[in-house]
Amino acid sequence: MRVSAVALILACLVTAAPAHGPTPQKIEATATIAAPPGRVWGLVSDFAGIERWHPAVATSEGSGGTANGATRAVTLKRGGVLRESLDEYDAGRMTYSYRLSEPDLAALPVSSYSATITVTPDGAGAKVAWFGRFYRGDTGNEPPEELSDAAGRAAMKAYVETGLAGLKAKAEGGS
Template sequence: MNKNIVLLSSMLTLLLFTVIAQAHGPTRQKMVVKQQISAPPQAVWELVKNFQDMSWHPAVAKTEGDGGNTIGATRILTLGNGGQIHEKLEKYEPEKHSFFYRIESVDVKVLPVTNYSSWFSIKPSDDGGSLVTWKGAFYRGYPNNEPPPELSDQAAKDAVKGVYEGGLGNLKKLLEQGS
């Protein structure tokens, strides 16, 4: 009888852990995209340093903002499709050519993420140019288990990667077009 109780207890414990493991919800996703640019870091910084101007990104039709480059500054990015992303500047380090910001609000149909934060930084590369790094952390757009495909972890990662690659590719083009 004792063995049956131990066996039953073990099976219930295993079942409980299985249910808990399946009910964890979304996990934080990360994305890092790097771009070599044949221009010195200061030249790259000059193009991206104004938090109130993201005209260098091809998906951004208009940037409106308040606060310049001070901590707490905000901006609204209006995309070519009319969608908007509301962002807030959290850290600004011109001496390091970097800044950190968060998305305050975005419709998940525009960008399928929640709780998004991002670093943008520029460092000298070995060849005399720049290595630009754009990295972010975020959750998928659907907070519960079994998200629809358009709000899944993969959809969130693909969308953020597309934003980063599109922006950095255009930044490279703008800075190297005279070369």
């Protein structure tokens, strides 16, 4: 009898347990660019200069250059500002990592993210990889659709893929 009472209590606790919170999401995209890696890195390497190549960015202002802890405020053409900070910068390896330091759900429906951009040689051209991890905009157990995992994935995918397409056009076209 004692065993079945314990089993009953455990069963009640398990069924009464709240749903788990958000799980980390990932985005990874690459672009092959018909331009020397040095030219591509010349565009990407300016942490505060993302407006030079990302079509969705209206302006970008930064401080601290490429030192760890440098910051940038990226204003999107459709509204919202991404406030980001540089975590790690390696010009020799043509890579840097950064993170969202202050969420703006009008800019992207995510509560946080970290990302890495890397340029590598690819034959006569370059390959750019952009990888990120993020959490949806509403980290509660039942987020509204516009702040859900799906909304976060769609927005991050569009932002990264648009950026890579813009970088490719800029590096290959030279304009």
